[in-house]
Amino acid sequence: MSDNGTLLSVENLSTHFFTQQGVVRAVQDVSFSVKSGRTFALVGESGCGKSVTALSLMRLVPYPPGKIVSGKITFEGRNLLGLSERRMRAIRGNRIAMIFQEPMTSLNPVFTVGNQIVEAIRLHQHKSRSRAWDLAEQMLHEVRIPDPAHRISEYPHQMSGGMRQRVMIAMAVSCKPALLICDEPTTALDVTIQAQILDLLAELQKQNQMSILLITHDLGIVAERADDVAVMYASKIAELADCRSLFLQPLHPYTQGLLKSVPQLGFTGKRLNTISGIVPEPLHFPSGCKFHPRCPIGCNDKRCQTIEPELRRVKDGRAVACWYAPGYERSDDIKV
Amino acid sequence: MNTDTADKNGCLLKVEDLKTYFPIRKGLLRRSVGYIKAVDGVSFKIENAATFGLVGESGCGKTTLARSILRLIPATSGRITFDGADLLAADPSQLRRFRSEISMIFQDPFGSLNPRMTIGDIVGEPLKVHRRISTAELTERVCQILSKVGLSPDSVNRYPHEFSGGQRQRIGIARALILQPKLIICDEPVSALDVSIQSQILNLLKDLQQEFSLTYLFIAHNLAVVQFSCDNVAVMYMGRIVEQAPVAELYNNTLHPYTAALMAAIPKIQTSKQTRKHTPTGEVPSLLNPPLGCPFNPRCTFAAGPCFTDIPPLKPVLGKPEHLLACWHR
Numbered sequence: 001m002s003d004n005g006t007l008l009s010v011e012n013l014s015t016h017f018f019t020q021q022g023v024v025r026a027v028q029d030v031s032f033s034v035k036s037g038r039t040f041a042l043v044g045e046s047g048c049g050k051s052v053t054a055l056s057l058m059r060l061v062p063y064p065p066g067k068i069v070s071g072k073i074t075f076e077g078r079n080l081l082g083l084s085e086r087r088m089r090a091i092r093g094n095r096i097a098m099i100f101q102e103p104m105t106s107l108n109p110v111f112t113v114g115n116q117i118v119e120a121i122r123l124h125q126h127k128s129r130s131r132a133w134d135l136a137e138q139m140l141h142e143v144r145i146p147d148p149a150h151r152i153s154e155y156p157h158q159m160s161g162g163m164r165q166r167v168m169i170a171m172a173v174s175c176k177p178a179l180l181i182c183d184e185p186t187t188a189l190d191v192t193i194q195a196q197i198l199d200l201l202a203e204l205q206k207q208n209q210m211s212i213l214l215i216t217h218d219l220g221i222v223a224e225r226a227d228d229v230a231v232m233y234a235s236k237i238a239e240l241a242d243c244r245s246l247f248l249q250p251l252h253p254y255t256q257g258l259l260k261s262v263p264q265l266g267f268t269g270k271r272l273n274t275i276s277g278i279v280p281e282p283l284h285f286p287s288g289c290k291f292h293p294r295c296p297i298g299c300n301d302k303r304c305q306t307i308e309p310e311l312r313r314v315k316d317g318r319a320v321a322c323w324y325a326p327g328y329e330r331s332d333d334i335k336v
Numbered sequence: 337m338n339t340d341t342a343d344k345n346g347c348l349l350k351v352e353d354l355k356t357y358f359p360i361r362k363g364l365l366r367r368s369v370g371y372i373k374a375v376d377g378v379s380f381k382i383e384n385a386a387t388f389g390l391v392g393e394s395g396c397g398k399t400t401l402a403r404s405i406l407r408l409i410p411a412t413s414g415r416i417t418f419d420g421a422d423l424l425a426a427d428p429s430q431l432r433r434f435r436s437e438i439s440m441i442f443q444d445p446f447g448s449l450n451p452r453m454t455i456g457d458i459v460g461e462p463l464k465v466h467r468r469i470s471t472a473e474l475t476e477r478v479c480q481i482l483s484k485v486g487l488s489p490d491s492v493n494r495y496p497h498e499f500s501g502g503q504r505q506r507i508g509i510a511r512a513l514i515l516q517p518k519l520i521i522c523d524e525p526v527s528a529l530d531v532s533i534q535s536q537i538l539n540l541l542k543d544l545q546q547e548f549s550l551t552y553l554f555i556a557h558n559l560a561v562v563q564f565s566c567d568n569v570a571v572m573y574m575g576r577i578v579e580q581a582p583v584a585e586l587y588n589n590t591l592h593p594y595t596a597a598l599m600a601a602i603p604k605i606q607t608s609k610q611t612r613k614h615t616p617t618g619e620v621p622s623l624l625n626p627p628l629g630c631p632f633n634p635r636c637t638f639a640a641g642p643c644f645t646d647i648p649p650l651k652p653v654l655g656k657p658e659h660l661l662a663c664w665h666r
Contacts, residue, residue: 263535
């Protein structure tokens with residue numbers, strides 16, 4: 001797993017929430033790796049566990065009720081789950097930074113944006129207040145905020161949603177992180193602003209040799225921006241592949257269904273394809289393969305109903321968790 | 337697309353030069369010092385049993401327009417004709433009748449259903465308000481409409497929190513349908529839903545339209561969703577319609593730079609990383625201080641001459657009476 005160029009590798013990560021109603025298995029046995037300088041996308045519908053996976057990487061899962069129950073997260077050669085909280089703080093926000101979906105609520109409304117960026121810089125770098133302020137201004141310039149010298153002393157409410165997300169990005173990349181986790185970075189933004197933000201992230205990635213873990217529900221964004229993809233469904237990875245081959249030839253029935261059901265520009269048919277049924281609730285996951293009640297192939301299959309397929313490597317770096325995927329049964333390579 | 341049905345049935349809703357302004361009040365006496373022109377001179381009409389799409393980014397006035405049609409927000413000026421009658425001049429009793437014929441589906445399936453009411457009460461309430469019917473009949477109608485939208489009739493005694501987002505949206509649709517309205521205003525009906533659920537709801541809306549010959553005013557920001565659902569589309573920018581055309585024409589022959597920018601900005605599954613088009617620069621200007629001339633000029637690559645001085649009028653494109661455009665450049 002520790003071949004050259006791998007920045008982050010996650011092995012068999014499981015995060016559970018112990019609630020009064022029962023144990024919510026939000027992330028189950030998730031393994032993937034992010035190569036340096038590349039964009040890895042985690043895609044899935046709401047509640048599938050993609051955000052909890054990201055929070056687990058940062059060790060920000062609220063405890064109680066949440067707890068990382070097993071797994072190994074290797075980042076730059078160290079197991080993050082074995083570090084003390086003090087050591088983890090030195091990595092969090094410094095080597096691994098994160099931006100969130102809501103640019104409205106993730107900034108503090110009572111401080112100027114300059115103050116908030118300076119705080120992040122001074123926490124991790126030994127810089128005087130004025131040097132940090134200069135750097136913050138330069139960061140605002142880098143994220144294409146017009147007139148940074150003036151806007152640095154503005155409050156978040158004086159900025160638009162796109163601007164606020166730029167401030168978040170400036171704050172996140174101010175310490176030149178090796179990994180930037182973007183949790184639905186553009187979901188709250190308009191399409192034209194979304195494109196600008198994604199362009200900006202790509203540019204900063206190139207400039208800083210940064211890896212990006214992109215969490216999204218939008219397959220279009222994945223197709224345009226990611227190098228590798230993991231499709232998550234009901235707390236597990238259903239399919240893992242490089243971006244090109246995933247879209248050319250999806251192996252898991254869930255991925256196939258998703259790709260067919262998204263309305264695309266240029267689609268002229270009378271009806272959209274749909275995946276029947278609804279996403280199962282984490283407290284009441286179905287037995288066997290969690291997708292089987294909605295699956296066109298496996299809904300009446302005895303094996304799919306009873307035995308859950310694990311993620312297996314099938315061919316050229318692709319992995320899938322489906323009994324009916326080509327090459328799946330022959331493969332005994334469980335380690336991904 | 338629906339030209340033949342249009343001739344037979346005529347138009348259901350006609351909006352002419354509608355303006356909805358909000359005063360900006362300042363100072364101790366709350367004197368009005370100016371206006372936010374949320375909807376600024378919008379005209380369009382919707383044929384019977386057709387779907388008219390309104391697209392635009394947040395803050396462009398789509399929702400204000402929809403609410404002005406329902407008279408939930410008072411319009412400043414203009415004329416709205418619904419089914420041959422003047423909506424803006426309607427007295428309270430007429431308005432009550434209109435509101436039973438126009439209903440609305442909201443974006444947020446979580447915020448638009450009262451958590452303390454059962455599904456039966458939520459869906460049946462419009463009937464109680466607008467029609468005099470017995471409890472037995474009410475229950476029967478509610479069950480009927482619930483099965484039409486794909487929910488089991490025994491969910492009448494359950495509460496909204498027991499349902500998923502997609503199911504809640506179905507409840508909202510059932511509530512909108514129960515009075516058998518002529519026009520349904522769908523305000524971003526799928527943008528809060530998961531991908532695999534979106535297509536189910538879009539198909540459902542289409543099926544219901546066919547079954548009950550409904551007319552939709554479909555508000556969305558996603559051009560791909562609009563293309564699937566609508567017959568005619570109007571693109572709004574800062575309170576005005578900048579381009580309007582039948583759906584196939586708009587997508588095959590995009591003329592306004594803003595429409596083109598919107599289309600280019602949608603992330604597409606088919607394109608590879610290399611073939612991406614350039615994305616528009618800048619942001620939507622503030623409505624408090626709109627630019628002089630064409631409102632799109634600060635972001636437009638073609639802006640020159642009259643673009644900076646005069647607002648372009650919405651006019652038919654030469655040779656295509658159905659394709660309207662507001663741009664000096666073309």
